Structure formats: structure tokens, C-alpha cells
Amino acid sequence: MPIHITTVKRAVNLLFLEAAAGVDPNYEVFDWVKLQESPPKDQKDEFHWVKTVRGELAIPRVIVLKEFDKLPQKNIRFSRSHIFIRDQFTCQYCQSEFPRTKLNLDHVVPRSRGGRTTWENVVTSCVSCNRVKANRTPQEARMPLRKPPKRPAGSLGLLNLRRVHKAWSPFLVFDV
Numbered sequence: 001m002p003i004h005i006t007t008v009k010r011a012v013n014l015l016f017l018e019a020a021a022g023v024d025p026n027y028e029v030f031d032w033v034k035l036q037e038s039p040p041k042d043q044k045d046e047f048h049w050v051k052t053v054r055g056e057l058a059i060p061r062v063i064v065l066k067e068f069d070k071l072p073q074k075n076i077r078f079s080r081s082h083i084f085i086r087d088q089f090t091c092q093y094c095q096s097e098f099p100r101t102k103l104n105l106d107h108v109v110p111r112s113r114g115g116r117t118t119w120e121n122v123v124t125s126c127v128s129c130n131r132v133k134a135n136r137t138p139q140e141a142r143m144p145l146r147k148p149p150k151r152p153a154g155s156l157g158l159l160n161l162r163r164v165h166k167a168w169s170p171f172l173v174f175d176v
């Protein structure tokens with residue numbers, strides 16, 4: 001599970017201290033010190049390259065900590081953008097993907113009927129599904145949800161999704 005996005009400097013520290021190791025997209029852990037003996041020069045994009053007086057260091061894009069006490073418990077702030085990201089910009093009723101400007105937030109149980117503004121009761125909806133559903137529950141409108149909405153677990157790197165390198169994609173989990 002991704003727990004944090006760190007700086008290259010901190011990553012190098014952790015790798016040198018052997019507190020962390022590199023991990024490839026197949027979840028294979030590799031020894032970073034050994035890797036530097038013959039850096040994979042052909043894998044320009046798989047690594048972050050740092051020039052040093054002794055040549056280039058290949059810094060893995062994703063590292064795995066060898067041990068840690070516990071996962072940082074960072075709760076993701078409830079917001080419009082974070083709901084869109086959780087739902088992957090996909091209307092939870094018609095299951096189509098839309099640009100942000102064509103999306104609304106929908107209260108599964110309408111506010112006028114006591115529905116709360118929480119991770120568990122708010123979903124991404126396109127403007128048209130939102131209008132059709134109106135002041136009804138999914139059952140009444142016969143518009144079943146794609147999946148039950150949940151609060152995202154942990155920090156997940158979710159918030160930085162648009163900033164992370166594609167090497168992260170095998171490690172990002174959305175529907176937890």
C-alpha cells in the first residue's frame with residue numbers, strides 16, 4: 001500500500017541506510033547498492049537519475065520500507081475534488097467518464113430526506129443523471145450505484161495522483 005510521497009534526497013538516505021529497497025512494477029524488491037554497480041542505463045524513465053562525481057545514480061521511483069511501526073493515519077479531507085478522484089471522474093450512475101465541468105456531486109439519499117454530506121452518501125454524478133435522479137433514492141429512481149461509496153483508507157497517494165510518475169500506477173488502489 002502506498003503510504004507517502006517522499007523527496008529524492010530522503011529516498012537516497014533510506015536506501016543508503018538500507019532502511020528501504022527499490023521495488024519494480026512486478027513487486028520484485030531489488031538491492032539498490034548492487035544496482036549501482038551496473039546502473040540500467042537503458043531504463044531512462046524507470047529511474048530518477050542523479051549525477052554525481054562518480055557517475056549517475058539510479059534512484060527507484062518507488063521504494064519499499066523494510067520495516068515500519070504503523071501506517072501514518074492521515075485522513076483524506078472530504079471535498080468535491082477528492083470525491084471526483086475517488087470515483088475516478090466517473091458518474092456512479094451511468095458509469096461514463098466526464099471532465100470535471102460536466103460532473104456534479106449527488107447525495108445518494110437526498111439531503112431533503114435526511115441524507116448527510118459524507119463520504120458514504122455523496123457520489124460523483126454527471127449533470128444529466130443528477131437531474132434525472134432528482135429528489136429520489138437510487139432504488140426509487142431505478143438507478144443503481146456502481147459500488148457503495150466509502151471513505152478512502154489511509155493517505156494512498158490519492159491526493160497526489162495527478163502528480164505521481166506512472167511507475168506508481170501498479171501500487172495505487174482506489175476502491176478500498
Ligand SMILES: [Zn+2]
Binds near residue numbers: 092094126127128130
Ligand atoms: Zn451519469
